[in-house]
Amino acid sequence: MTAGHAGANRERRYACGDVVFDSSVNAAGTVVKAYARALRLRAANGYEWGALARHCLLLDKEAPPNTRPLPGTTPSGVERGDYVSVEGRLLRVVNMWSPRSGTGKVLVLRGRRQPWRLDGPVTVYRQTGREAS
Numbered sequence: 001m002t003a004g005h006a007g008a009n010r011e012r013r014y015a016c017g018d019v020v021f022d023s024s025v026n027a028a029g030t031v032v033k034a035y036a037r038a039l040r041l042r043a044a045n046g047y048e049w050g051a052l053a054r055h056c057l058l059l060d061k062e063a064p065p066n067t068r069p070l071p072g073t074t075p076s077g078v079e080r081g082d083y084v085s086v087e088g089r090l091l092r093v094v095n096m097w098s099p100r101s102g103t104g105k106v107l108v109l110r111g112r113r114q115p116w117r118l119d120g121p122v123t124v125y126r127q128t129g130r131e132a133s
Contacts, residue, residue, distance in 0.1 A: 014039055020056040021069050025049065028059060028068070060125075062090055067125040075105040075118045083125040084109070086116055090125065 014020060018031045022041060029041030032048065039056060042048045057069055064083055073082075083090045084107065091109035099106055104119040 014053060014056065014058070019059045019063075020051075021059055022049075022051040022056050024051065024055040026068065057123075060085065060090060063125055064090065064092075066128050068128050069123050069125055071123040072121045073124045074121050075103065078105060078107065078118065078122075078124055079126070081127065084116075084118070084122055086112060 014031050014034045016031050021028045029043045031039050032042045033040035037053050039051045041051050082093045091111050093107050094110050095108040096105050106115045106117050108115050
């Protein structure tokens with residue numbers, strides 16, 4: 001195999017039972033059938049649809065209900081009420097501020113005693129009724 005082809009097949013492989021977010025239709029579903037590059041998904045209401053694997057993002061098993069993932073959210077895009085993953089737990093942002101020096105944001109999270117500094121892009125979970133800024 002040549003170096004040019006080494007990274008060509010790095011798409012994530014999904015398994016039946018995985019819960020994913022399909023960004024092409026802005027909806028979450030459970031994988032009921034997985035093909036090489038496509039998935040058959042079922043929503044909580046029973047509706048099924050086909051999705052390309054490259055448009056899907058594996059959701060946290062503990063994702064809060066009625067939220068959608070926003071992968072690659074920069075610190076300036078994080079809002080109060082969003083959920084972020086810290087130390088393996090999804091915690092809600094209750095307050096935040098910009099640090100005096102440098103970039104990023106300092107987040108106050110429900111369920112964590114110390115503020116948490118966010119310096120780079122992260123996947124946040126935002127309630128479905130709120131628009132991304």
